[in-house]
Amino acid sequence: MITMPEMAADTLGKLLAEDVRRLFGSSHHEHAERLDGIARIALECLGKSIACRQAAEG
Numbered sequence: 001m002i003t004m005p006e007m008a009a010d011t012l013g014k015l016l017a018e019d020v021r022r023l024f025g026s027s028h029h030e031h032a033e034r035l036d037g038i039a040r041i042a043l044e045c046l047g048k049s050i051a052c053r054q055a056a057e058g
Contacts, residue, residue: 003047004047005044005046005047005048005050006044006047008043008047009039009040009041009042009043009044009047010040012040013035013036013037013038013043014036016035016036016039017032017033018032020035
């Protein structure tokens with residue numbers, strides 16, 4: 001089952017990658033893919049840390 005942070009991370013990563021491709025063209029395809037992955041990882045980590053904090057507070 002996919003979580004809300006994962007859905008948000010996936011969507012943001014795709015949007016950022018599309019924008020980079022649109023703005024800079026195919027010559028920056030590799031950068032767009034990296035940005036997609038970085039955005040996903042960052043938001044997933046943020047979502048997990050918030051969930052852990054909420055669980056600890058109880």
